Every structure is written in structure tokens, then in C-alpha cells.
Amino acid sequence: MNNISSTLTSFTEIFSGWIAMPLTITLIGTGVFVTLSLGFIQLKRLKHSFEVVLGKYDNPDDEGDVTHFQALSAALSATIGIGNIAGVAIALRLGGPGALFWMWVTALLGMALKYAECTLSHHYRVINEDGSASGGPMYYIEKGLGPKWKSLAVIFAICAVICSFCTGNMNQANTIAQTFASYNVPIWFSGLFIAFLVGIVIIGGIKRIAAVASKLVPTMAILYVLGALIILLTHANYILPSFLSIFKEAFSLEAGWGGLITVIMWGVRRGLYSNEAGQGSAPIAHAAAKTKESAREGAVALMGPFIDTIVVCTMTGLAILSTNVLNTTDFTGALLTREAFRSGFSFAPDIGSFIVNIAVLLFAYTTMVAWSYYGDRSIEYLVGPKAIKPYRWVYVFFNFLGAILPLTFVWNFGDIALSLMTIPNLIGVIFLTGTLKKITSDYFDRTHVPYKA
Numbered sequence: 001m002n003n004i005s006s007t008l009t010s011f012t013e014i015f016s017g018w019i020a021m022p023l024t025i026t027l028i029g030t031g032v033f034v035t036l037s038l039g040f041i042q043l044k045r046l047k048h049s050f051e052v053v054l055g056k057y058d059n060p061d062d063e064g065d066v067t068h069f070q071a072l073s074a075a076l077s078a079t080i081g082i083g084n085i086a087g088v089a090i091a092l093r094l095g096g097p098g099a100l101f102w103m104w105v106t107a108l109l110g111m112a113l114k115y116a117e118c119t120l121s122h123h124y125r126v127i128n129e130d131g132s133a134s135g136g137p138m139y140y141i142e143k144g145l146g147p148k149w150k151s152l153a154v155i156f157a158i159c160a161v162i163c164s165f166c167t168g169n170m171n172q173a174n175t176i177a178q179t180f181a182s183y184n185v186p187i188w189f190s191g192l193f194i195a196f197l198v199g200i201v202i203i204g205g206i207k208r209i210a211a212v213a214s215k216l217v218p219t220m221a222i223l224y225v226l227g228a229l230i231i232l233l234t235h236a237n238y239i240l241p242s243f244l245s246i247f248k249e250a251f252s253l254e255a256g257w258g259g260l261i262t263v264i265m266w267g268v269r270r271g272l273y274s275n276e277a278g279q280g281s282a283p284i285a286h287a288a289a290k291t292k293e294s295a296r297e298g299a300v301a302l303m304g305p306f307i308d309t310i311v312v313c314t315m316t317g318l319a320i321l322s323t324n325v326l327n328t329t330d331f332t333g334a335l336l337t338r339e340a341f342r343s344g345f346s347f348a349p350d351i352g353s354f355i356v357n358i359a360v361l362l363f364a365y366t367t368m369v370a371w372s373y374y375g376d377r378s379i380e381y382l383v384g385p386k387a388i389k390p391y392r393w394v395y396v397f398f399n400f401l402g403a404i405l406p407l408t409f410v411w412n413f414g415d416i417a418l419s420l421m422t423i424p425n426l427i428g429v430i431f432l433t434g435t436l437k438k439i440t441s442d443y444f445d446r447t448h449v450p451y452k453a
Helices: 002-037 046-053 068-079 082-095 098-123 137-145 147-181 187-202 206-234 236-250 256-275 282-286 294-301 303-322 333-344 349-383 385-404 408-431 433-444
Strands: none
Touching: 002 098, 002 256, 002 408, 002 433, 046 068, 046 294, 046 303, 068 206, 068 282, 068 294, 068 303, 068 349, 082 098, 082 256, 082 303, 082 333, 082 349, 098 137, 098 236, 098 256, 098 282, 098 294, 098 303, 098 408, 098 433, 137 147, 137 282, 137 349, 137 408, 147 187, 147 349, 147 385, 147 408, 187 349, 187 385, 206 236, 206 303, 206 333, 206 349, 236 256, 236 303, 256 303, 282 294, 282 349, 294 303, 294 433, 303 333, 333 349, 349 385, 408 433
């Protein structure tokens, strides 16, 4: 196992060296392309997005499995994760306060990209014999670009299955198990308990996943954001200086062009990996929404990066900057965020620690639940519906393994698969932009009347 881990780690470092920069540039470039092609839809249609999420146009008789709000919750349960806590802290530690500005830029472009991929996913989805919906990049690549492109769709689906076991499952289970271990809970017991909690949800499919996500996701996000807001209110004098440092260092050349590029790259990379725009995972969840209007579900999806990055990540960043722990400690990752909350809650440090601890647990748990759905839709595409139930049981077993095994090689392998998912997805989005524009124009050129039962 150590030899495998060492070999894979070396390979990952080489792979990351030559793929990270081109992949980041491609994601940003595609985001700019889609934004311009759709006339800054993320700004023009944000109000409409809120109206749809609040259920203004929900029709229970439409085909699909879940409501708009449930589809968004399911997608957010995978994207609002440990990256919102640890990823932001890493970006600030290695890129400085200016990295947060470039995370905002990434989120803004990601909103348009998320609209594009989720609209296409819903448009090309398949309604199965049992009435359930299946969609995602594998479907719009094959159906939108034609059968000759099926091999690209298969590559995406294979990478999605791998990611579901690794990035979306085993490493999350390990994080939870290690958190419990600090309270002297045996790793094996945590593994069994986590696997049980995941199993009772995912065996029920997307309807149960969405039902759980629609309750847990808002709860965990509100708890975490409220905690950060308390810190900001008690450190109000530091809010303006924090914003000034963000904007100043986002364009600073004090460390030369190399320093500026470092700031940009860390902000962009953490932003992209936080909201997952362009990676092709969220479209699988949004394809299940109950609606006849694909552009309507796309409008819902564009809220994902807004909530994930512009709201949650910003709260993490401001909590770290306003408490000055970035300059007074050597912590990084989740430890830095936890220290910020402990410092921010100086009147009750344990409460600050509890908020971060519970956020880590809930964020990781909902990520595991959501990624199981991404994996089972992908395995269904590759093998057929008979493979779904066996896949779910194997997923639960791997969840237990993730809690008890050292996961260096799993993280590395999962990161590679996640990167490789992005490439076929972006190809599909770029080549189907013409179709996307037609769907968008057709929808927004019409007047839409709220649904009344």
C-alpha cells in the first residue's frame, strides 16, 4: 500500500504540474465565453433564479423526481463542503487576502458556466420507465454532439464513478472519522456509524437524498454563516480594512509578476474546486428537477456558485482576516478557520470550535450523500439500471473503508479523475453553445405565469 501511495503521489505531482495551469485557463476561458455568449445571464437573471427556487413556478405534475429547491440543495450538498472551510484558508495562507477577490471572479464566471451545463443536462435528460430522470454531461455529449462522441461521454462517466468512490466518499468519511477520533471514538466504530448513516439515505435514491439535503444544507449553511456574522459584528472595525487588503493585494505587484500570478492562481483554483462549475457533477443532480423548462432549471443552478463561493467562502475569508489569525498563527486549512472562529468567539472559544467542527461533519456527510447519486447515474449510463443497487451497496462499503484506511493514494487518484471529468464536459458545453443560446432565447422571450394549484 505504501509503494502504491508513493508511486501515485509522484505521478500526481507530475500530472498536476502540466495539467493544472492549462485546465484552470480552460475553465476560466470557457466561463468568459459562455458569459459573453449569453449576455451576462448570471447578472440579468439572478432575480428570476430566486423566484424559481422559492417555488413560484413549481408544477408537481411535471416530469422529474424533485423540486427546483431540492435539486439545488442536492447539488449544493456536494459543493458546499470541506473546501469552503479548509480550501479558503489554504488560498489565503498561500495566496494572501487578494486570493479571495479572484475566488469572487471565478464564482461570477462559474454562475454562467453552471447555468450552461445544467440547462443542457436537463434538456438532454432521459425519463426512465419508472418515471425517474437521468441526465448529466454523458447524456448531452452523446445526444447533443452525436453517437460519434460516445467515447468521450463514456470517459466522463468512468471518471465520475471513480470520483464518487474517492473524492466524494472515502476522503470525506476519513475526515469525519478523524474528527471523532480526537474525542477518543474508535475509528472502526466511526466507520460503521458513518456507513450506516449514508446507507439509510442513498439506498432510497434521489428523492430521499434530495429530501435530506433540502433540510441539512440550508441548516448547516445558515449555522456556519451566522457564526461568521457574529465574528464580523464583534470585529466590525476590521471589516473595512479586510476588504481593502483583499482589493489591494488582488492586483499588487510588490512581489513582482510571479507573486501576482500566485495570488490569481490560488484564488482561481480554490474557487473552481469549491463551486465545481465546469466539472460536470452538479448537472447530474439538476437533471432530476420537475419542470418542462430546461432554462428554468439552469437559472436555479446559477445560484450554486453564488451561495457556495460569494456567500459561504466569503464568510470564511472575512472571519480569518478580521480576526488577524492569518498573521498571528502558522495554521492553515481547517485549523486556521477553526482558530479564527475560536478567536472570534473570544467570549466562548469552545462555541467557535463547535461551529467549525459541526460544519465539517455536516459538510462532509452531505457531500458523501450527494456524490453517491452522481455515481449511480454514471454507472447506470455505463452498465444499465440493474447496476444501480449493487453500486450503492459497494459505495456504502467503500465509505467504511475510507474511514479506516490511510487515504493519500485515494485523494491523489480522485483528484486526477476529477480533473479528467472536466475536459469532456467543457468540450460538450462549448460545442453546444448554439443550442444553449436557442433554449435560453426561447425561454426568456416568453412571459411566465406563476403556477397556481
